[in-house]
Amino acid sequence: MGIIENKFRDNVIITSADKFMNWARLSSLWPITFGIACCAIEMMATAASRYDQDRLGIIPRPSPRQADLMIVAGTVTFKMASRIKRLYEQMPEPKYVIAMGCCATSGGPYWQHGYHVMKGVDQVIPVDVYVPGCPPRPESLLEGFIKLQDKIRRESIATTQAA
């Protein structure tokens, strides 16, 4: 978690600060330009003219250091898994992950015979939103973004009950 999370108790000021920070975070989700396989093409289509993810404030960044969001768009292989982990670790907090497509979710069509395919990227990094499909349509990915924004909207910097 980030540097201010879990430092304060829940109160009026924190609630307003939450609203403001969550609004800022969810309105400028910058994903890292990182495509792996077929889904990357649909991810590009989502970024391009017809679907235009810019209107949700989502602008791809070429470096993990500038990114808030990682879209795992494609099949994760064992050779790639350690690199994905490293990329994820390079991203600054707070960070989110969308597993796009069946391959990133569970191995997809390579589930049974794919000896070199990781059966779900959640074995390596934590995932916030799973987008099903092979490949998901751009609309599905946009829906995934909206779901993630809903999730961010409910976050708080206050100490959680468990902490």
Place this chain on the structure above:
Amino acid sequence: MPDLKTEEMVVQMGPQHPATHGVLRLEITTDGEIVRKINPHIGYLHRCFEKHCEELNYHQIIPFVDRCDYLAAMNNEHGYVMAVEKLLDIEIPERVEYIRVIMSELNRIASHLVALGTYGLDIGAITPFLFTFRDREKILDLFEMTSGARLLYNYIWIGGVAFDLPNGFVEKCFEFIDYFLPKLKEYDDLLSYNKIFIKRTAEVAIIPPAVAIEWGITGPNLRASGVDWDLRRDEPYSIYDKFEWDVIVADGRVGVLGDSWSRYYVRVLEMEQSASIVKQALEGLPSDENVKSAVPKKVRPKEGSVFFRSENPRGELGYYIISDGSDIPYRLKMRSPAFCNLSAISDVGEGLLISDLVSLLGSIDIVLGEIDR
């Protein structure tokens, strides 16, 4: 300054790098800005395609064939089913052949549009990407009409196609061709003859014809080096011999033969030819034939092997299938064009500037799904 020492530095480019078109890693030894040695590392997307082929029956392989070259799924399916049909020795209804050619050529245009757009991105021009994807979406609409999918279709089946063309497809397709052809002029204005683009690509990363053949480079990259070879004309398969079109060979009108600009521009001109083939195919489309009449229920080829190659947007796509008489291939090897095209990079890329390496890599138009399989 006599005491100043210089040494070579090893730089890793990828697996995450915006200019490597997927998960390719290049280990580059650099001397200042100059690339001295390139050691490509592939396999980050090895999805065990050939293992799947030995586990699944001939029909079930088609979706996996799609996922190998996800930018040109129709072309991959077309090559694969033709290889199996050659093994089975079956006749295909003429309407099916026409539909297949229409789909393959439309997909060739779509694939080249992505190549153009992303090449622009690599070089630093963002706008052409938005333009090419605008037009590509129109092709995807046509595919969606016929197969229901946008990217991976499972449409061309052994002995036929999954569905007949829907009502209104032919008109919409004509509409698209009429819309698309003037757009080529737009790409020329926007990118091809852009001064900065020419500076970045012309006379950069030249592949001489002898080197291209030696490394097994095929497709638009080979034709950009001035070799007049296209399987659609020279080893005509399907019904390509029925249409009138030209094989595009680069002439070095900007820069020299075999440079990045030629490789780029061959694709622009090829789209025009593909559009012309689609138009002729639509005009000659035979009406009302059952597109599934020749689809076999169970595919059990005789014992034997076949090597069949077809022209993919990236080059010669070959399938080597060994059958042992069962409904599962004993061995299926895919000769992927991008695999061979990429292997030349360690030879061609030596001595280039790092920024020119990006120009080379973008211009050979690789798809990692097909390289790693």
Place this chain on the structure above:
Amino acid sequence: MESSEVFKLIESKYPDALKSIDLEGIEQSVTIDVNSIADVCNYLKTESELQFTSLMCLSGVDYEDKMEVVYHLHSLLHDHRVTLKVELSRDNPKLPSVSGVWKAANWHEREAYDMYGIVFDDHPDLRRILLPDDWEGFPLRKDYVVAEKYRGWTIRKIKEGFE
């Protein structure tokens, strides 16, 4: 030139190298002795009436009792093609590399090594190409058993009794 004529030329030039000719079926092929494959390939490439300038494909095949390497050659100039085969023992699959003849063979041979463990002598850089360097086994061999884990990650996620 037809394949059978090419076979005759090989037979007259290298009578000892030719092991058998298969003229049946869709694909005609010739089986060459292991030790002379590089010489035969060099002859096929350089002879002026043959000029097989391009290596279309090089594939390894596992027949459970033997291994095979199949070469598909094509001549751009004369537009003819030929298929060569080399039979290897399964315990010690080893043959001379043709990467000195066609540079295109370099990666194809590395792939055959990666998938089947076929060793190509005099290959400039014979190491795994698709799989990670620390991968165990050669996955396209017919007796390959998928391991349980790779670097602690589960490879197979199939529940018992699923199949």
